[in-house]
Amino acid sequence: MTKSFKSIIVLTVACLIMAFALGAVNLLTEDTIAQNETERANLAKRQVRPGAEEFKAVNIEKYEFPETVEEFYTDDIGGFVAVLLTSGYQSGLKIMCGIDSEEKVTGAVCLASNETLGKEKAYGSNLLGKNLTDIDTVDTVGGATMTTAAYRGAVKDALGAVSIYLGGSYDARSEEEKLLDAALPSADGRFTEWFVIEKIEGVERVFTADNGSGYVLYSDGKYVGADNSGNALSDTDIDVATAVSTVKGASLTEINIPEGAGVAPSVVGAYRSGSGNLVLDLEGSGYGKSGGKHASGKPISIKLCIDKLGEIVSVKTISQYETQGIGSECDKYSFYSQLFGKTKENYREIDAISSATVTTDGYLDAVGDGFAAHEIMKGESAL
């Protein structure tokens, strides 16, 4: 009993003495440690705000910042730093962004990510000097579209946070997203563009709501919403009921690509729609595939729909690895929509992408292969 009692006393006294000693050392060092940590954090911020020395945290609870904003600071030369958390292909994409007093990006670095390819590490330099009006013009990187789109979106949110902090407002949506939301509010902002495989009179593009609440039809610059029953939600000349029923009833059946019949190797997939239109998956050889040692080695993936009369119903760029800012324009609607309604006689009569002859030629060569395949496969039926 005495032995146990002595053990308890010795241990207790030892704990108390060590606790006091640690407390004393902590008192001595805590201010210095806090200063070091602040300096370390400031070093990272100075990377994105060259010229700034001190930073002051802003209470983000007081403002309606976008959800991606985790931390927000003002600096001593009238600029701002935001730390954002978003998700690309994986979650956990953390970005620090510096913005000057003119609401332009002065720097953006990736602090942490779980992305596979690592292309986000260098993407920040593409956003330097951009503001809210022109940041959407920065291309995503081929092969890492989700990652770099998320990165760009997060930096846009940082710009938006600055606008809100300065008393302005911010709507993260692009112009098209705003028009889609206005046309079909019940979709909660989530739409997927439907690849048109059946001709719909007067309709150029169709968007389906991800939550199944309806559709948005695009025609002549206007977005018209429709519910699942085919009722138009605003005044329009489009036969909305027929359009919706066409979309709902559309289907694709995979067909055989005949070997030895002369179908170009760029045709990698073939399907037949319910009305007999031919839908092809093509791989175009642009700069990415053939442009020498700096090229990615990867093709431009294109989806092409040709009707029975040999006219293009629709075409869409699925993926591309062309030079950013130049050949990458081939994935813009403004480029490939020029091919709608073209035939094999006139499909090359479109405006080429400036300074991207190889990309444009590769794209059009693939479309030409599609027309040739259409001739060969007229009689092909389902697999």
Place this chain on the structure above:
Amino acid sequence: MKNKDSSLSVLIKGIITENPVFVLVLGTCPTLAVTNTVIGAISMGLAATLVLICSNSVISLLRKVIPDTVRIPCYILIIASFVTVVQMLMHAYLPEFYELLGIYLALITVNCIILGRAEMYASKHSVGKSALDGLGMGLGFTLALFAMSFIREVFGSASFAGIAIPFLETYKIAFLTQAPGGFFVFGLIIAIINAISHGRAVKRKSFSCEGCPSAASCSGGCSSVGKAEEVAE
């Protein structure tokens, strides 16, 4: 038996004849983890030396006060406290080295060398001799880490203490900077020491029970193995 316990011999044995890393084979975790750079190795060695000196001194000072039944918890309490003090001081005044050592700084608490010397030496000798033993062991540990890191950084990264060695750049063996390379260098140095000493380097089995922290609760299984090894030799 001649008394070899002079202050100088206490100091030197930790550096050479009873080197904690290459002879006693203790503290292997930090040895492999921080020796891919010379700076990291020396930082770890000096931090561990400071903890060794302080903990050995305090444990020796309190050796007649601490009851046998609670000696291990007391030793760990003392060692952990000193490690925390070193951590806080490095975080405040040497933040670069604090960042460099990372988690391995806190892991000095569970370094076998520290608890081993507390149990084997500090609890049985005077404060002065215990402090010297801590210093000797600490310097031996630092020397061992330096030797490992020298090989790994010079031949693995073509640099020394962060300074590039251009003519080695083409010949560097990147494998040496990774974990398997660390084990390889470790084994190589032990083999060289055994070869030089003709196998006379002190074997760990001599300390199998006497220095084992679990001796009080053990049925003596380790000591029978040790005796079997001695008989075999």
